[in-house]
Amino acid sequence: MVGGGRSAAPGRKIxxxxxxxxxSAGALQYALSQAVVDNDELILFHVENPNSWRNTISMFLKKPGLMNSGPTSASARAGAGAGATTSVEGSFGRGDVEFLEEMKSACKLCKPKLRVRIEKKAMAEGKDKATVILDQTKVLGIDVLIIGQRKSLSTILLGYRLPGASSRATKPIDTAEYLIDNSNCTCVAVQKKGQNGGYLLNTKTHKNFWLLA
Structure with missing residues (x-):
C-alpha cells in the first residue's frame, strides 16, 4: 500500500x-496524512468539464480536524494543524476563490515544505475522464495516482462504461477501477469513511483494504 509515508522513498510525483x-477531498486528506512526504511533489489534476458543479468541497474541507492528521510529530500537528484549520475555514467559503486554489492552500497549510502544483486538462470531444487522467500520468511521469471513489448502489449495479465500449461488455467499470486496472503507476482509490472512520482503499493488489485514520 501507499500508506506510511515516512518509509517511502522521497522525490516521487504524486x-x-x-x-x-x-x-476528492477525502482522497486529498488521505494523500496528505498517509502518502506524501516533504520531498515529494503533489500534483492536483483536474479534468475540466463545462458541466461540472462547484463549491461542495468548501463545506467538506471546513470540517474541523481535516488537516491535522498525518505522519508528523505531535507538536507539529498541534501547531500546523490548528493553524491550518483556522486559516482555511476563513477562506473556503468565499465564492471568488477557485476550489483548486483552496485545495492547494490547504496542502501548503498542512505541509509547508511540500511542493504543490495545479494541472488542468480539458476533456476533448470523444475522450472520457479516465482516459484523460491516464494520459496525463504518462505525460507527467506520475509515480502514484490517488483518486476518490464513490461506491453507491448505482455505481455497483451500473458501473461506468467507457465511451465506445461494446454494449455486450460483461463488466462495466467506473473511472477509479479503470485507472487501477490500466495505470502504469500505482493507483489508489480512496473512500473516506466519516471524519474519523478511516479509509477504504483499493489498488491492483489490495481490494477493500481498511486503513484507520
Whole structure:
C-alpha cells in the first residue's frame, strides 16, 4: 500500500484527481496524512468539464480536524494543524476563490515544505475522464495516482462504461477501477469513511483494504 509515508522513498510525483466533491477531498486528506512526504511533489489534476458543479468541497474541507492528521510529530500537528484549520475555514467559503486554489492552500497549510502544483486538462470531444487522467500520468511521469471513489448502489449495479465500449461488455467499470486496472503507476482509490472512520482503499493488489485514520 501507499500508506506510511515516512518509509517511502522521497522525490516521487504524486497526483491527486481534484474535483469539487467530498470523494476528492477525502482522497486529498488521505494523500496528505498517509502518502506524501516533504520531498515529494503533489500534483492536483483536474479534468475540466463545462458541466461540472462547484463549491461542495468548501463545506467538506471546513470540517474541523481535516488537516491535522498525518505522519508528523505531535507538536507539529498541534501547531500546523490548528493553524491550518483556522486559516482555511476563513477562506473556503468565499465564492471568488477557485476550489483548486483552496485545495492547494490547504496542502501548503498542512505541509509547508511540500511542493504543490495545479494541472488542468480539458476533456476533448470523444475522450472520457479516465482516459484523460491516464494520459496525463504518462505525460507527467506520475509515480502514484490517488483518486476518490464513490461506491453507491448505482455505481455497483451500473458501473461506468467507457465511451465506445461494446454494449455486450460483461463488466462495466467506473473511472477509479479503470485507472487501477490500466495505470502504469500505482493507483489508489480512496473512500473516506466519516471524519474519523478511516479509509477504504483499493489498488491492483489490495481490494477493500481498511486503513484507520
Amino acid at each position: 497526483m491527486v484527481v481534484a474535483d469539487p466533491t467530498q470523494e
